[in-house]
Amino acid sequence: MEILVCVKRVPDTxxxxxxxKSDGTDIKRDDLVYSVNEWDNYAxxxxxxxxxxxxxxxxxxxVGDEEGEEVLRRQMAMGADNGILxxxxxxxxxxxxxxxxxxxxxxxxxxxxxxxxxxxxxxxxAQVGGMLAAMLDxxxxxLVNKVEVDNGKLKVGREIEGGNQEMNEIELPCVLSIQTGIxxxxxxxxxxxxxxxxxxxxxxxxxDLGIDAATVGAGxxxxxxxxxxxxxxxxxxxxxxxxxxxxxxxxxxxLKAKGGLK
Amino acid sequence: MAQMFAYIAHKCGxxxxxxxxxxxxxxxxxxSAEVTAIVVGDGAELDTVCQAAAKLYPQVWKFAHAxxxxxxxxxxxxxxxxxLAADAIVLFPHDTFAMDLAPGLAVKLDSAYVPDxxxxxxxxxxxxxxxxxxxxxxxxxxxxxxxxxxxxxxMRPGSFQPEAGADAGGTVTDKSGDIGDVSAKRRFLExxxxxxxxxxxxxxxxxxxxxxxxxxxDNLEVAEELAKAMGAVVSCSRPIVDxxxxxxxxxVGTSGVTVKPKVYLAMGISGSFQHMGGxxxxxxxxxxxxxxxxxxxxxxxVGIVEDILEFMPALTEKLEG
Ligand SMILES: Cc1cc2nc3c(=O)[nH]c(=O)nc-3n(C[C@H](O)[C@H](O)[C@H](O)COP(=O)(O)OP(=O)(O)OC[C@H]3O[C@@H](n4cnc5c(N)ncnc54)[C@H](O)[C@@H]3O)c2cc1C
Ligand SMILES: Nc1ncnc2c1ncn2[C@@H]1O[C@H](COP(=O)(O)O)[C@@H](O)[C@H]1O
Numbered sequence: 001m002e003i004l005v006c007v008k009r010v011p012d013t014x015x016x017x018x019x020x021k022s023d024g025t026d027i028k029r030d031d032l033v034y035s036v037n038e039w040d041n042y043a044x045x046x047x048x049x050x051x052x053x054x055x056x057x058x059x060x061x062x063v064g065d066e067e068g069e070e071v072l073r074r075q076m077a078m079g080a081d082n083g084i085l086x087x088x089x090x091x092x093x094x095x096x097x098x099x100x101x102x103x104x105x106x107x108x109x110x111x112x113x114x115x116x117x118x119x120x121x122x123x124x125x126a127q128v129g130g131m132l133a134a135m136l137d138x139x140x141x142x143l144v145n146k147v148e149v150d151n152g153k154l155k156v157g158r159e160i161e162g163g164n165q166e167m168n169e170i171e172l173p174c175v176l177s178i179q180t181g182i183x184x185x186x187x188x189x190x191x192x193x194x195x196x197x198x199x200x201x202x203x204x205x206x207x208d209l210g211i212d213a214a215t216v217g218a219g220x221x222x223x224x225x226x227x228x229x230x231x232x233x234x235x236x237x238x239x240x241x242x243x244x245x246x247x248x249x250x251x252x253x254x255l256k257a258k259g260g261l262k
Numbered sequence: 263m264a265q266m267f268a269y270i271a272h273k274c275g276x277x278x279x280x281x282x283x284x285x286x287x288x289x290x291x292x293x294s295a296e297v298t299a300i301v302v303g304d305g306a307e308l309d310t311v312c313q314a315a316a317k318l319y320p321q322v323w324k325f326a327h328a329x330x331x332x333x334x335x336x337x338x339x340x341x342x343x344x345x346l347a348a349d350a351i352v353l354f355p356h357d358t359f360a361m362d363l364a365p366g367l368a369v370k371l372d373s374a375y376v377p378d379x380x381x382x383x384x385x386x387x388x389x390x391x392x393x394x395x396x397x398x399x400x401x402x403x404x405x406x407x408x409x410x411x412x413x414x415x416x417m418r419p420g421s422f423q424p425e426a427g428a429d430a431g432g433t434v435t436d437k438s439g440d441i442g443d444v445s446a447k448r449r450f451l452e453x454x455x456x457x458x459x460x461x462x463x464x465x466x467x468x469x470x471x472x473x474x475x476x477x478x479x480d481n482l483e484v485a486e487e488l489a490k491a492m493g494a495v496v497s498c499s500r501p502i503v504d505x506x507x508x509x510x511x512x513x514v515g516t517s518g519v520t521v522k523p524k525v526y527l528a529m530g531i532s533g534s535f536q537h538m539g540g541x542x543x544x545x546x547x548x549x550x551x552x553x554x555x556x557x558x559x560x561x562x563x564v565g566i567v568e569d570i571l572e573f574m575p576a577l578t579e580k581l582e583g
Contacts, residue, residue, distance in 0.1 A: 017398035130365030139447035163456035181504035222374040225402040237565030260525035262493030
């Protein structure tokens with residue numbers, strides 16, 4: 001099975017305090033720790049496990065600047081066979097549809113049986129997988145937390161509300177967006193990264209992909225971020241101040257009053 | 263202004279709370295709009311839902327089809343492409359069904375798509391002004407959506423407060439004849455219901471809930487000791503279950519368990535809407551987080567900026583003291 005996994009390099013929200021620039025144009029990026037989008041890491045692990053079971057190859061692909069190469073290499077250290085970087089100044093400012101348009105062009109350059117994305121990325125949009133599938137006219141399932149290969153078809157579980165699982169049969173080729181928890185992504189050590197440090201990663205630009213630059217990037221985006229802002233918050237929580245001791249004493253008092261202590 | 267629609271979520275003949283929320287959101291886009299509810303399904307249940315929708319919307323379009331008894335996104339997408347005008351503005355709840363359906367529908371209708379909206383600021387020329395959150399709720403963004411070719415918008419559940427009591431006195435129109443071909447390459451098989459664990463967190467009055475801030479599996483002990491000292495039960499956020507450190511039945515949230523405790527201690531939890539969506543009944547919420555900007559501090563009653571790995575043992579010690 002030839003599998004393509006779309007991955008994105010994102011600021012790690014577990015590692016960073018996200019702050020907004022004073023003019024609202026962007027978040028402060030100087031000291032951010034970046035990593036591969038959490039959901040994509042599960043998608044790559046799933047792809048590797050499927051390949052190891054039924055044969056084939058895993059290709060990881062990203063749309064981004066040259067730093068995108070870093071996440072491709074990391075996912076190759078995990079076990080992906082190939083990496084492709086899609087990079088062009090014309091891609092900057094693309095909305096979700098723009099990203100899907102770029103990915104679609106790259107998908108059509110290869111021959112894939114299964115395309116995977118993460119369920120969502122740093123802006124919580126959860127859109128690129130579904131858009132890509134529709135553009136390719138392929139069947140799609142989102143929030144997938146179980147994949148079984150079965151005779152040219154897949155049996156997939158989708159996670160729905162309440163932790164219930166919706167089982168579906170889906171024809172190949174297809175696009176799946178992967179939900180966290182589907183597997184336990186393997187650890188990538190420094191040695192693994194070193195091993196793939198010099199592997200060639202092709203970079204494709206709009207021209208290589210036959211993409212009309214007018215259909216992607218900021219100019220084509222119908223959905224635009226006007227600015228980032230800090231909302232006027234209600235009162236929010238009462239923040240307990242003082243030493244750790246004092247906070248604990250105050251909290252115990254509050255918990256007693258609210259029935260939080262037996 | 264193009265025609266506006268609201269896609270109604272329902273289950274077992276019951277209309278979802280989000281149906282009323284979408285009506286509020288639609289009015290914020292255009293106060294004068296006559297919004298049409300779209301209700302898809304089958305059987306007697308569908309009529310019950312249509313009646314409920316008619317209380318919220320002046321017009322209800324009913325689509326009944328045996329193959330749509332369970333909402334298969336690929337089929338519903340075909341249906342909507344068949345019946346909607348290209349410039350329609352359609353609101354959905356941001357739930358697992360809309361996440362499955364709407365991005366692909368936006369491509370097929372060639373409409374703009376904005377997911378997981380938490381606020382609406384009306385129209386500005388041909389653009390709908392919206393508010394979203396990014397980076398796990400740590401940044402808010404104003405969004406301008408060019409709706410000239412139509413727009414699909416998914417609204418975060420709980421973000422729009424419906425007014426109680428009004429009755430729109432709407433009319434239900436059976437549009438089933440317009441459904442057309444809904445054959446699909448994806449076939450629904452069955453629902454596997456989530457397993458019940460050894461500990462029922464829905465029954466606990468006090469929950470000590472741990473999130474990614476617990477950092478390591480071994481540190482869970484610290485939470486268990488605190489829970490014991492408080493007479494509480496340990497629950498958690500999703501990353502703890504994804505890492506297989508606790509069983510799924512301990513996960514609070516939209517894709518986990520809905521809890522109704524009296525007191526909820528959120529320890530190293532950022533406060534995502536999927537997590538908070540599992541906490542009902544307005545408990546007294548205490549958040550302990552080392553990041554003073556964590557979104558959870560906007561939702562908690564009491565906030566403490568501390569490292570939970572130091573705070574929890576110190577609190578336990580004091581309680582046992
Ligand atoms: C379809 C879907 C369904 C989902 N369903 C659920 C669900 O049911 N339940 C759920 O919980 N999530 C759910 N999620 C995931 C959700 O979006 C968040 O990713 C998740 O809730 C984050 O968990 P967290 O707060 O523990 O981790 P994070 O967001 O990483 O937050 C960790 C917090 O801990 C703080 N912290 C770190 N170290 C310490 C320390 N030593 N002391 C104190 N504080 C510390 C950090 O400042 C941060 O605020 C779902 C997501 C999707 C897409
Ligand atoms: N720039 C990108 N390059 C490659 N894949 C992406 C990119 N942006 C989003 N994706 C894929 O689409 C998924 C969902 O992202 P989103 O729709 O942006 O929330 C991600 O998990 C990735 O798999």
